[in-house]
Amino acid sequence: MALFTLENISVAYNKQNILQDFNLEIEEGKFISLLGPSGCGKTTTLRLIAGFLESNNGKFLYKGKDYTKVPVNKRNFGFVFQNYALFPHLTIFDNVAFGLRLRKASKSEIEKKVASVLEIVNLSGFEKRYPKELSGGQRQRVAIARALVIEPDLLLFDEPLSNLDANLRENMRIEIRRIQQELGITTVYVSHDQEECFAISDQVAIMNKGIIEQLSDPATIYNYPKTKFVADFIGFKNFIDFEDQKIHENEIELTKSGFTFIVQKNKANTSTDGKTGAIRPDNIVIRPLKESVTAGKNELPGKVKIRTYLGRSYQFIVETPIGDFTINQELLVPYQVGEEVILEFPANNMVLVK
Amino acid sequence: MKNRNIYLLLLPGVIFLTIFMVIPILLTIGSTFINEGSFSFDGYLHYFQDKYFIGILLTTLKVSLITTFICILLGFPVAYYISKVGTRTKVLLLLLSIFPLLTSSVVRSFSWMIIIGKNGVLNKLLLNIGLINEPLNILYTPTAIIIGLVHLFLPLIIITLVGVMENMDEDLLKAAESLGASRLGVFAKVVLPLSMPGLVIGSILVFVGSFTAYTTPALLGGKQRVISTFLYQNATTLNDWHTAAIVATIMIVVTLLVTITMNQIAYKINPKG
Numbered sequence: 027m028a029l030f031t032l033e034n035i036s037v038a039y040n041k042q043n044i045l046q047d048f049n050l051e052i053e054e055g056k057f058i059s060l061l062g063p064s065g066c067g068k069t070t071t072l073r074l075i076a077g078f079l080e081s082n083n084g085k086f087l088y089k090g091k092d093y094t095k096v097p098v099n100k101r102n103f104g105f106v107f108q109n110y111a112l113f114p115h116l117t118i119f120d121n122v123a124f125g126l127r128l129r130k131a132s133k134s135e136i137e138k139k140v141a142s143v144l145e146i147v148n149l150s151g152f153e154k155r156y157p158k159e160l161s162g163g164q165r166q167r168v169a170i171a172r173a174l175v176i177e178p179d180l181l182l183f184d185e186p187l188s189n190l191d192a193n194l195r196e197n198m199r200i201e202i203r204r205i206q207q208e209l210g211i212t213t214v215y216v217s218h219d220q221e222e223c224f225a226i227s228d229q230v231a232i233m234n235k236g237i238i239e240q241l242s243d244p245a246t247i248y249n250y251p252k253t254k255f256v257a258d259f260i261g262f263k264n265f266i267d268f269e270d271q272k273i274h275e276n277e278i279e280l281t282k283s284g285f286t287f288i289v290q291k292n293k294a295n296t297s298t299d300g301k302t303g304a305i306r307p308d309n310i311v312i313r314p315l316k317e318s319v320t321a322g323k324n325e326l327p328g329k330v331k332i333r334t335y336l337g338r339s340y341q342f343i344v345e346t347p348i349g350d351f352t353i354n355q356e357l358l359v360p361y362q363v364g365e366e367v368i369l370e371f372p373a374n375n376m377v378l379v380k
Numbered sequence: 381m382k383n384r385n386i387y388l389l390l391l392p393g394v395i396f397l398t399i400f401m402v403i404p405i406l407l408t409i410g411s412t413f414i415n416e417g418s419f420s421f422d423g424y425l426h427y428f429q430d431k432y433f434i435g436i437l438l439t440t441l442k443v444s445l446i447t448t449f450i451c452i453l454l455g456f457p458v459a460y461y462i463s464k465v466g467t468r469t470k471v472l473l474l475l476l477s478i479f480p481l482l483t484s485s486v487v488r489s490f491s492w493m494i495i496i497g498k499n500g501v502l503n504k505l506l507l508n509i510g511l512i513n514e515p516l517n518i519l520y521t522p523t524a525i526i527i528g529l530v531h532l533f534l535p536l537i538i539i540t541l542v543g544v545m546e547n548m549d550e551d552l553l554k555a556a557e558s559l560g561a562s563r564l565g566v567f568a569k570v571v572l573p574l575s576m577p578g579l580v581i582g583s584i585l586v587f588v589g590s591f592t593a594y595t596t597p598a599l600l601g602g603k604q605r606v607i608s609t610f611l612y613q614n615a616t617t618l619n620d621w622h623t624a625a626i627v628a629t630i631m632i633v634v635t636l637l638v639t640i641t642m643n644q645i646a647y648k649i650n651p652k653g
Contacts, residue, residue, distance in 0.1 A: 076554075076558060077558075078554055078557075078558075097557075098554070098557040098558055099557050099558070099559075099560045099561055099562055099565075100560075101558075102560070103558060104558070105554070105555065105558040107551045107554075107555060109549065109551060111549060111551035111552050111554070111555040112555075113552060113555075113556075113570060114574070115573045115574060115576075115650045124556070124559050124561075124569070125559035125560055128559060128560040128561055128565060129560060172555075172559070173558075173559075176559060176560065
């Protein structure tokens with residue numbers, strides 16, 4: 027059973043709909059990420075769950091109870107902010123103890139719980155410091171400790187790592203995942219960083235313009251995007267809008283301007299309404315024209331238009347009869363601009379999306 | 381410009397203040413310790429044994445502290461509201477709230493006379509409603525002075541508080557709420573401590589202003605003397621400049637003491653302010 031449910035939620039701001047008939051279910055103990063470009067409604071969703079925002083209509087159910095009108099301070103959800111939001115006038119100890127004091131915990135209980143939660147986030151010994159005296163990563167760990175110490179029913183993260191530098195971000199996301207696993211707290215995490223979400227989550231919801239385009243585990247999303255938006259967002263740069271399709275037992279045969287493509291059936295391609303082929307720049311194979319005289323199935327003739335050196339590989343933009351394609355390939359001797367080539371689209375690397 | 385020469389920018393201001401403020405103040409203070417050509421504390425001892433003077437000093441202190449307190453009570457919610465509204469409304473509201481400072485204190489005081497006088501608007505209104513049977517005696521009492529001073533100095537506290545509240549991170553309030561704080565809890569544990577720097581500066585401005593105010597107490601206080609009207613009387617009416625200098629020195633010392641005390645209290649509430 028779902029721990030909490032958003033039911034037909036609508037939120038409008040300045041007469042503009044940010045969420046409309048939004049639905050989401052989250053199971054207990056799961057780590058779910060909301061991922062999407064800015065303005066997609068992911069932060070709005072998180073703030074709505076926290077209670078900072080009210081929905082125009084719809085319901086928010088927590089363990090079957092209607093939480094829609096429950097005020098923030100009665101929800102017992104931990105919230106971790108992008109800018110940490112530590113109280114600058116309080117020591118680390120007092121920051122962490124803030125929620126416990128409001129719950130009228132005894133002095134010894136406060137001391138015990140603060141000490142143990144600071145140990146979880148590896149900040150023992152920092153009790154007497156002030157937030158100003160800590161580094162960004164340490165501050166964010168204090169913020170996590172402060173949210174954890176109240177033993178929240180739900181842990182909410184709003185882009186918690188985006189103010190940290192790259193190395194620290196990687197360490198912190200491992201920390202966050204470890205803490206969440208250790209304590210088994212249901213967590214909702216908002217980010218615009220794809221890698222971060224994939225690394226940390228049980229489930230990822232890709233959001234666009236106030237709706238969830240796809241909600242799956244990270245590997246499914248990465249390999250089998252369902253919509254063109256999701257595919258584009260996670261790096262399938264090349265799309266072919268096919269004109270016709272024939273469904274065979276194990277594969278689907280598609281055509282575009284007289285060229286034939288075979289796509290293997292898989293998780294994402296079982297539905298036949300996806301007519302757009304998507305493929306990553308890394309998965310297209312580029313060959314010199316002389317090797318095969320005419321283009322066969324899953325092949326396109328083309329001419330190199332732009333070549334860019336990316337360090338690890340070269341990126342080519344190749345002009346073909348059905349449009350331009352982007353290809354990344356590791357090569358010692360690169361193709362020249364203007365050179366005639368053949369592009370091969372392996373059947374198991376192309377997916378069909380809506 | 382070389383960085384080590386940057387202090388030269390201070391020079392004009394420092395020279396001006398030294399000639400026209402520091403030296404005169406030191407001369408004034410110095411002169412109070414000289415009695416008939418020799419060094420002595422006699423002047424001060426005399427005044428601290430004088431019940432009349434002590435009475436004036438205490439009244440002035442009381443009036444200034446009450447004024448400061450009322451300004452804080454009235455100014456806090458207003459400043460909080462102003463800090464939350466949009467820029468255009470904010471400018472308008474700030475302009476409105478500093479309006480008292482833009483009017484002449486003589487005009488302002490006479491307006492208050494019309495309102496709180498024995499046959500004034502307020503008394504007529506209360507008599508007509510039947511809330512009171514005989515007119516209230518507000519004009520020419522410390523209460524009248526307080527009303528006038530609150531009107532005059534409220535803008536100072538609003539402006540300084542809006543300054544700190546504007547810079548208060550909205551997420552801090554949200555964080556406190558998400559940790560379980562009620563509206564009142566958020567105010568007491570986050571908004572108030574973080575407002576302390578502005579509150580202290582505003583309070584000191586109001587207190588010092590009230591303690592040294594002249595026109596408002598002179599017009600609304602009637603026979604009720606405050607320390608500045610007492611000083612004026614000594615200096616001009618009685619031509620006793622020695623006494624005036626002693627009173628001035630006492631004013632400076634009291635002002636400094638109260639300022640330091642306020643800072644201490646603020647430090648207790650918010651050590652990082």
